[in-house]
Amino acid sequence: MTYQEMKENAEVRAFIKKGNAYLDTLGYTDHSEAHCALVAERAADILRKYGYSEHEIELAKIAGFMHDIGNGINRKHHAEYGSILANEILRNTDMPLEDRVEVVACIANHDESTGGAIDAISAALIIADKTDVRRNRVRCTDKASFDIHDRVNYAVTGAELVVEPENKLITLNLQIDESICTMLEYFEIFLQRMIMCRRAAEYFGSRFKLTANGSKVL
Numbered sequence: 001m002t003y004q005e006m007k008e009n010a011e012v013r014a015f016i017k018k019g020n021a022y023l024d025t026l027g028y029t030d031h032s033e034a035h036c037a038l039v040a041e042r043a044a045d046i047l048r049k050y051g052y053s054e055h056e057i058e059l060a061k062i063a064g065f066m067h068d069i070g071n072g073i074n075r076k077h078h079a080e081y082g083s084i085l086a087n088e089i090l091r092n093t094d095m096p097l098e099d100r101v102e103v104v105a106c107i108a109n110h111d112e113s114t115g116g117a118i119d120a121i122s123a124a125l126i127i128a129d130k131t132d133v134r135r136n137r138v139r140c141t142d143k144a145s146f147d148i149h150d151r152v153n154y155a156v157t158g159a160e161l162v163v164e165p166e167n168k169l170i171t172l173n174l175q176i177d178e179s180i181c182t183m184l185e186y187f188e189i190f191l192q193r194m195i196m197c198r199r200a201a202e203y204f205g206s207r208f209k210l211t212a213n214g215s216k217v218l
Contacts (some may be wrong), residue, residue: 016036029137048166063102080108117200
């Protein structure tokens with residue numbers, strides 16, 4: 001089982017599509033294949049820069065692409081639902097048992113409400129997922145209809161994740177339009193996720209830093 005094969009898997013794609021449509025009805029931002037692919041590639045980039053093997057990078061990409069399939073069942077406990085679904089899907093592939101357990105565990109622990117990093121692969125997935133903050137994840141651009149999640153994401157006019165193993169530092173640099181969202185609102189939504197990233201960065205012997213409009217805030 002390769003990452004490319006996973007991206008083409010009809011069952012995985014169906015659950016991502018269903019979950020994204022379900023979250024749309026709840027007013028959530030985009031959780032489509034675009035988000036899943038971005039998380040997969042970003043997790044891979046983190047591991048690659050820290051010198052992990054191509055095998056570990058491939059597992060991170062597979063887990064990254066599959067991480068939100070549980071939304072197709074229910075948003076609440078979607079990480080746990082997703083891990084069960086992933087186990088059933090991967091059971092029918094040629095993926096070795098040890099690798100399947102790794103992917104399933106990563107998916108089960110990626111949500112801040114119940115999970116946390118358990119190893120470097122899961123840490124890379126968490127950082128990749130929680131730092132995907134961008135304007136084009138907002139589905140409806142009618143500002144009058146925005147809730148706080150929409151405002152926070154729409155207010156981000158620029159985002160860059162900088163991984164510096166030589167400095168033992170992972171930094172998320174954001175540009176935020178404070179006429180749309182105040183810094184207080186941003187932290188109301190994202191503080192727990194950023195703390196999760198900080199703990200995940202420790203698996204790489206690194207610190208996690210957040211800057212907004214050029215100023216360090218975490």
